[in-house]
Amino acid sequence: MKDFLEISKYILPSLVVFMAAYIVIRAFLRREHQKQKMDLYLSNQQEITPIxxxxxERLILFLERIHPESLIIRENTAGLNNQQFQQKLVNAIRTEFEHNLSQQIYISPQLWTQIKNAKEAMVQLINAEALQLIPTDSSLGLSKSVIEAHMQLQKPPIDIAINxxxxEIGLIWK
Structure with missing residues (x-):
């Protein structure tokens, strides 16, 4: 029993020192790990935020480019009839959209849905207005009716998507 007490005098303090060192080192390593994670996060943010x-920016530009006034001015060529102009407008919208498909990974799914809805609403508007006109008439009629129909919308989907x-951009800066 005396030997056990003698050994305990040395082992017990060393166990206390060992436990204290273990707790201090574990806390230090946790803080270092958290610091490394934070540094990595900040580094990623510095690279990802500009992207x-x-x-x-590209999606705002896309929405502005498919706005009826800019789309019609950009795509209108002399000598087109309503049907040709309708196809040209719809193709321009779809091409613009395809060029920006990859941008969806940087925005929220809800916002991407609104952008797709704005695109589809423009295609539907153009197609609906083209159905009301004679296909072989001048493209001026389609231009005018698309712009007028868009102006009559209470909340144009393009404006909703832009807002x-x-x-969402504002949320980045908060």
Whole structure:
């Protein structure tokens, strides 16, 4: 028993020192791990934020490019009839959309849905207005009716998507 007490005098303090050292080292390693994670996160943010902003810029540009006034001015060529112009407008919208498909990874799914809805609403508007006109008439009639129909919309889907984009950009800076 005396030997056990003698050994305990040396082992017990060393166990206490060992446990204290273990707790201190474990806490230090946890803090270092958290610091490394935070540094990695900040580093990623510094690289990703500019890319995300570029994606928002490209999507705003896409929405502005498919706006009826800019789309019609950009795509109108002399000598086209309503049917040809309708096809040209719809193809231009789809091409613009395809060029920006990859931007969806940088925005929220809800925002991407609004952008797709704006694109589809424009295609539907153009197709609906083209159905009301004689296909062989001058493209001027389609231009006029598309712009007028868009102006009559209470909340144009393009404007809704642009506002949603701006709101989501605002969330980045908070």
């Amino acid at each position: 995300r902003l570029q994606a928002y 949603a984009l701006k709101e």
